[in-house]
Amino acid sequence: MVRGKREMRRIEDTSSRQVTFTKRRGGLLKKAFELSVLCDAEVALVIFSTRGKLFEFSSRHCVQKTIDRYLMHSKxxxxxxxxxxxxxxxxxxxxxxxxxxxxxxxxxxxxxxxxxxxxxASCQELDELKNQIEKGLTNIRARKQRILSDQISELKNKEMMLLKENAILQGKLKELSQEKQSKRHTATAENINDQMAVETELAIGRPGTR
Known part of the structure; x- marks a missing residue:
């Protein structure tokens, strides 16, 4: 009976795939062994299953030695x-x-x-260190001076802002004071007018009638 040719594609059925893997793995290992014996060849074979299980064969009883030899001779x-x-x-x-x-x-x-x-340290090294330290001090002083100048400018700006705010507040206080004085003068004038009206009213009429 002639066997049918299997199509080269992944076997979807898990059981069939496992059976095929086991059979073909055995055949492959057998062929590798036969090749190493018949032809006196150094053969190494490494197989990993889908579950990560390792199967290997080496005609030298050590796969790593064959791999190292391959790495050394590979161009x-x-x-x-x-x-x-x-x-x-x-x-x-x-x-x-x-x-x-x-x-x-x-x-x-x-x-x-x-x-x-x-x-x-030699004299030359000490001179170099001295120059380096002096250079560092110069940079430090310059940086400090810049920081102080910035702080002074910031304080001056704050002072100007405070002076402006103070001037605005003084103006508002002056307006309030003037408004209070105006109200006070108005109230005084009204009181005087009321008193004059009362006295005028009392003075009207014939003498002796009160």
Missing amino acids: DGAGGSKKDLYENVQHLKSETAALEKEIEFLESYNRKLLGDDLEA
């Missing part, structure tokens, strides 16, 4: 990447060593700026 594959990785590691080590030396130098220089560890 345009992983071998070049491994070589590049090694060169990058060496470059990073050199940069790290240079940075460590620079950090050590800066820490020593900082201690000297603070007045420590000056015993081994």
Whole structure:
């Protein structure tokens, strides 16, 4: 009976897929073993199932040795990447060593700026430190002067604003005082008029009639 040719696509049925995987995995491992024996070839085979289970075969009893050999002999594959990785590691080590030396130098220089560890410093180094400190002091004084000038300007602006507000308040107080005086004068004039009207009213009439 002639077997039908299977279409090369993913098997959707889980059970059928697992059965096919088991059968073909065994056949593949058998073919790899036969190739290594018949042809005296170094063969390594690595298989991961859909569940992540590992199946491997190596004619040298160690898959890693075959992989390492492949990496060493590969010209345009992983071998070049491994070589590049090694060169990058060496470059990073050199940069790290240079940075460590620079950090050590800066820490020593900082201690000297603070007045420590000056015993081994030469006259030239001391002169350089002195110039650096003087330059730093000049910059500090200039920065301090700018800050003080800004603060003085800000205080002057606040003073002008307060003076304007005070002038406005004084004007309002003056207006209120004038308004009160005007009301007081008006009230006094009304009282005088009322008194005059009363006296006039009392004076009208014949004598002796009251």
